[in-house]
Amino acid sequence: MSGEQEGEQDSAQDGARGGARRRLRGVIFDLDGVLVHTDELHFQAWSATADRLGIPFTRADNDRLRGVSRAESLDIVLSLGGAEVSETEKEVLADEKNQLYRRLLETMTPDDVSPEVRAALGTLRAMGLRLAIGSSSRNAKVILDKVGLRGLFDAVSDGENITRSKPDPEVFLRAADFLALSPGECAVVEDAHAGVDAALAGGFACFGIGAAATHPDVTWRIDGLAEVPARVAG
Numbered sequence: 001m002s003g004e005q006e007g008e009q010d011s012a013q014d015g016a017r018g019g020a021r022r023r024l025r026g027v028i029f030d031l032d033g034v035l036v037h038t039d040e041l042h043f044q045a046w047s048a049t050a051d052r053l054g055i056p057f058t059r060a061d062n063d064r065l066r067g068v069s070r071a072e073s074l075d076i077v078l079s080l081g082g083a084e085v086s087e088t089e090k091e092v093l094a095d096e097k098n099q100l101y102r103r104l105l106e107t108m109t110p111d112d113v114s115p116e117v118r119a120a121l122g123t124l125r126a127m128g129l130r131l132a133i134g135s136s137s138r139n140a141k142v143i144l145d146k147v148g149l150r151g152l153f154d155a156v157s158d159g160e161n162i163t164r165s166k167p168d169p170e171v172f173l174r175a176a177d178f179l180a181l182s183p184g185e186c187a188v189v190e191d192a193h194a195g196v197d198a199a200l201a202g203g204f205a206c207f208g209i210g211a212a213a214t215h216p217d218v219t220w221r222i223d224g225l226a227e228v229p230a231r232v233a234g
């Protein structure tokens with residue numbers, strides 16, 4: 001059994017190397033946790049919502065909401081206070097949180113993108129790579145505009161054009177479509193395990209950064225985006 005698994009892993013790695021050899025033509029980036037970090041803004045918005053309900057809410061609690069949908073996040077926040085509210089009230093609360101979060105997004109500036117991220121994107125573009133965003137967020141375009149990255153991307157695939165969230169590969173498959181490239185011609189950059197699962201399910205090679213670097217099947221583990229251009233060049 002273990003022999004079979006090892007065999008599969010070997011062929012997956014060979015496949016990734018083969019992908020690099022036939023030259024990648026596009027890179028698809030997850031947004032939050034890869035290019036920008038909106039954790040603190042989500043924390044502020046959920047804190048305000050929890051405060052109003054008299055529910056204590058900490059940064060550790062906020063960590064449990066990473067990569068979780070808004071509705072599921074609200075259920076977790078409510079469970080922290082043992083609060084029970086109707087479905088209608090839940091919709092109102094989730095909407096209020098999102099309104100506040102969107103107002104906080106308006107305060108983002110180009111300073112919210114690190115020089116390393118900006119340099120890596122510039123290098124990839126100079127290499128002739130097509131770049132896309134693959135994010136489940138419905139706020140992706142607002143964020144890209146606020147931090148001044150929108151113009152660096154040829155396409156944005158986000159929560160507005162998908163029906164299934166990661167780990168479903170839909171958001172990345174749409175991004176590749178928008179770039180007029182096949183999954184085999186693109187690499188994905190992800191910081192979440194569900195995102196790596198989505199990329200691999202779609203037939204993409206995948207860079208894992210942050211928490212995603214511990215994913216057992218990720219194609220390349222990286223510490224920062226500065227490593228991406230060299231890998232893509234093969």
Ligand SMILES: [Mg+2]
Pocket residue numbers: 030031032033034190191192195
């Ligand atoms: Mg992410």
